[in-house]
Structure formats: C-alpha cells, structure tokens
Amino acid sequence: QGTDNKNNAIEKTPVEEAPVEDSSVPTEYKSALKKANSYAKTLHMSKQAVYDQLTSEYGEKFSAEAAQYAIDNMKADWNANALKKAKDYSEQMHMSKAGIYDQLVSENGEQFTAEEAQYAVDNVKADWNANALEKAKSYQDSMAMSPDAIRDQLTSEYGEKFTAEEADYAIQNLE
Secondary structure, X not given: OHHHHHHHHHHHHHHHHOOXXXXXXXXXXXXXXXXXXXXXXXXXXXXXXXXXXXXXXXXXXXXXXXXXXXXXXXXXOHHHHHHHHHHHHHHHHOOOHHHHHHXXXXXXXXXXXXXXXXXXXXXXXXXXXXXXXXXHHHHHHHHOOOHHHHHHHHHOOOOOOOOHHHHHHHHHOXX
C-alpha cells in the first residue's frame, strides 16, 4: 500500500502543477501574449502601442479579445520602456526634455501614459544644453539660419521646446 500511495502522489503532481486555465486559453490568445511580450521587451513599446500593433490590419491582425488578453497578462515595466525611448530620443535625435515628453505621450507617437512619460524625462540621463547645441548646429548647417532664428526655433512650442537657458547656451557655443 505504501508504494501505491507514493505512485498516486507522483501521478497527481503534474496535474496539480499545470495551470487549469491554460487549456482553456485559445491558441490565438497565447500567440498574442507571446508577440506582446516580444514587442515590449525588444522594441520598448508602450501598452497602447503594443495593443495597437497586435490589432492592426497592417500589423499582427489579432482579434481585440486576444490583444486584450495579452495586455492583461503580459509582464512589462512600462516606466522602463518609456525611459529607454527617452534615452533613444535624447541620444539619437538630441531632443529637448519637453519634446521627448510630448513624443512619449503623443497618440501619433509612443502612446505612453503621462505618468510613464514623466518618469522617463525625470530619470533620463541627458545633457539638455548639449542637445540644444546639436540642434542649433543642425539648423545652422542644413538651413543656414541666423542665430536669432535658431534661438526662436529651439524655444518654440511648435519647434524644439528647449528652455531659454538651453537655447542661449546653444547660441553662445555655435561656431
């Protein structure tokens, strides 16, 4: 009898360890979750951007239900993703703090929440003066703009959105 009880316990263990809901989850949902985790981990996308990519007729074409299942069950650090995007925008495009924030929250941009975007711009290690100077050099070289016009473009709410101090630093350091 001792041997039978031991065998019964061994047979029950795999059944108890397997999640009951796993067999009831459609394959499409599991695939959507796998794809969602990949987008979040490798492309550092926001929750909304992942959902949109999953459901897009030009993207993955998952059903809204499968995409929602994925969003609800994925493990992602959205603040870390926003921070990674902020770092990329600073290092590659030399954007201002306000410009990065706007890009992170834009519905036509990264679609992070306001809280995630604020976390990102508050924590990104960036030299905003250096970014302003790089933008100023770009305007001077490619568009032959005057220092005053560059300053206006750097500080414009429709332009680069640098602070006046950052723009002044850039203008003072142009060659």
